[in-house]
Amino acid sequence: MSLDNILKIAEGTTDEVAELTSGLVKFNSAHPDGFTDECVAYIKAYCDKHGIENEVHANDPKKPNIVARVKGTGDKRVLWVGHIDVVPEGKPENWTYPPYDGVIADDCVYGRGSSDMKGSCAAAMVSARILNELESIPNTVEFWFASDEEIGGGEGARWLAKSGRFKADVCVIGDGNGGGPTAPSIDLGCKGGAGVKLIARGQTAHGSTPYLGKNAITRLINGIPWVEKIDDFELDWPDDLKSAVEGSIEYYKGTTPTGADDILKSMEHNFYTPSVTCNIIHGGVKINVVPDYAEAEFDIRLTPGSHPTKVVDRIKELVAKSGIEGLEVVATREYSAKDYAGYYESPNSSFADQFKAVINAITDKPVNMKILTGGTDGISTSKIAGIPSLGYGTSLTGQAHQPDERVTIENLVLGVKIFTAFPLIYK
Ligand SMILES: [Zn+2]
Numbered sequence: 001m002s003l004d005n006i007l008k009i010a011e012g013t014t015d016e017v018a019e020l021t022s023g024l025v026k027f028n029s030a031h032p033d034g035f036t037d038e039c040v041a042y043i044k045a046y047c048d049k050h051g052i053e054n055e056v057h058a059n060d061p062k063k064p065n066i067v068a069r070v071k072g073t074g075d076k077r078v079l080w081v082g083h084i085d086v087v088p089e090g091k092p093e094n095w096t097y098p099p100y101d102g103v104i105a106d107d108c109v110y111g112r113g114s115s116d117m118k119g120s121c122a123a124a125m126v127s128a129r130i131l132n133e134l135e136s137i138p139n140t141v142e143f144w145f146a147s148d149e150e151i152g153g154g155e156g157a158r159w160l161a162k163s164g165r166f167k168a169d170v171c172v173i174g175d176g177n178g179g180g181p182t183a184p185s186i187d188l189g190c191k192g193g194a195g196v197k198l199i200a201r202g203q204t205a206h207g208s209t210p211y212l213g214k215n216a217i218t219r220l221i222n223g224i225p226w227v228e229k230i231d232d233f234e235l236d237w238p239d240d241l242k243s244a245v246e247g248s249i250e251y252y253k254g255t256t257p258t259g260a261d262d263i264l265k266s267m268e269h270n271f272y273t274p275s276v277t278c279n280i281i282h283g284g285v286k287i288n289v290v291p292d293y294a295e296a297e298f299d300i301r302l303t304p305g306s307h308p309t310k311v312v313d314r315i316k317e318l319v320a321k322s323g324i325e326g327l328e329v330v331a332t333r334e335y336s337a338k339d340y341a342g343y344y345e346s347p348n349s350s351f352a353d354q355f356k357a358v359i360n361a362i363t364d365k366p367v368n369m370k371i372l373t374g375g376t377d378g379i380s381t382s383k384i385a386g387i388p389s390l391g392y393g394t395s396l397t398g399q400a401h402q403p404d405e406r407v408t409i410e411n412l413v414l415g416v417k418i419f420t421a422f423p424l425i426y427k
Contacts, residue, residue, distance in 0.1 A: 006420055025112065025118055059159050079142050082144070115394075146160060153380050172355070173389055178414075183368065186355060187391030194335070201219075223327045231269075245303065281295070309335045
């Protein structure tokens with residue numbers, strides 16, 4: 001079937017994709033519970049109704065995952081992975097429409113998860129139906145709807161990858177902001193962490209005689225700026241990511257309010273150096289006791305392909321250089337010298353070329369390549385299951401995790417086009 005015909009079929013799905021998005025939004029799958037059983041039952045009913053092969057896979061019965069499968073004539077397999085859990089709605093008074101009503105208005109679907117990413121899941125459901133109704137398709141396609149993405153994929157993509165359920169030649173991650181019809185972009189990967197803990201030890205004493213003790217909190221506070229100096233450490237990510245890093249900077253420039261020059265400078269700087277932020281501090285036991293222990297945890301993010309061990313080693317050097325007694329730096333995860341941060345797909349791979357070409361043909365716009373600062377299920381499909389993974393999502397700029405979250409129906413239909421067309425052209 002020609003691309004034009006596919007696009008025509010997809011254009012006829014406007015109401016269907018909006019209704020499905022609204023239907024998924026109506027099931028509250030927000031964390032901390034993150035229960036996905038109702039969403040899975042809804043997707044299963046849709047698949048059954050349209051004769052689409054499907055299976056439910058669950059490690060935790062309240063957090064099931066479901067796959068919709070369309071068999072191809074060849075032996076290549078394309079995976080699509082999305083998530084049906086969402087983040088909590090926050091304060092109800094901040095919402096124009098109730099967060100779980102799935103209101104369709106102003107050519108948008110409103111509600112928690114509409115942008116991140118039940119809308120994209122609805123687009124994938126429609127794509128599965130369209131592909132299933134074609135006489136034959138070249139590649140087998142599996143659309144996976146997973147739980148737990150917002151908390152690291154434990155019962156979702158991480159479990160599916162670890163248990164060997166993800167098997168494919170390539171994987172499209174349906175999460176994120178693909179820029180809609182005007183500024184299309186592909187996510188080549190995402191940053192990864194090199195978290196560390198700074199521990200300060202001292203000597204306890206009565207609060208009335210501090211000179212007899214050594215205050216661990218004071219040592220910790222003085223030590224923190226030395227860890228923060230890692231912000232100037234030059235990262236060693238591979239050269240073939242250069243265009244993607246530049247593309248990312250351009251992309252984030254376009255989505256940052258004008259006049260925010262300091263933010264732009266830091267954003268750009270932190271593609272070349274680690275971002276670092278001290279987000280948790282613990283210390284002290286009682287107001288009249290000089291503390292002998294305190295600790296601080298840092299969230300440190302690295303452009304993919306950089307080596308966390310080098311960053312952790314440099315932080316240890318910096319803290320040693322401070323000359324402050326009683327300090328120790330501990331990596332919050334174990335890294336080997338070979339480990340690299342995050343994941344990425346080479347922008348020059350055949351997969352990237354083909355994915356870019358199909359989006360370019362559909363939107364008639366140049367396609368930007370970018371790197372996400374946060375993580376997605378791509379970490380599981382790429383690093384655990386070993387499948388080259390690229391991201392394209394239907395999310396609207398600035399909507400994920402916000403009150404009044406919404407998605408345009410135009411973006412959803414574009415998602416249907418791309419998720420249907422790519423498995424048909426992939427060689
Ligand atoms: Zn998401």
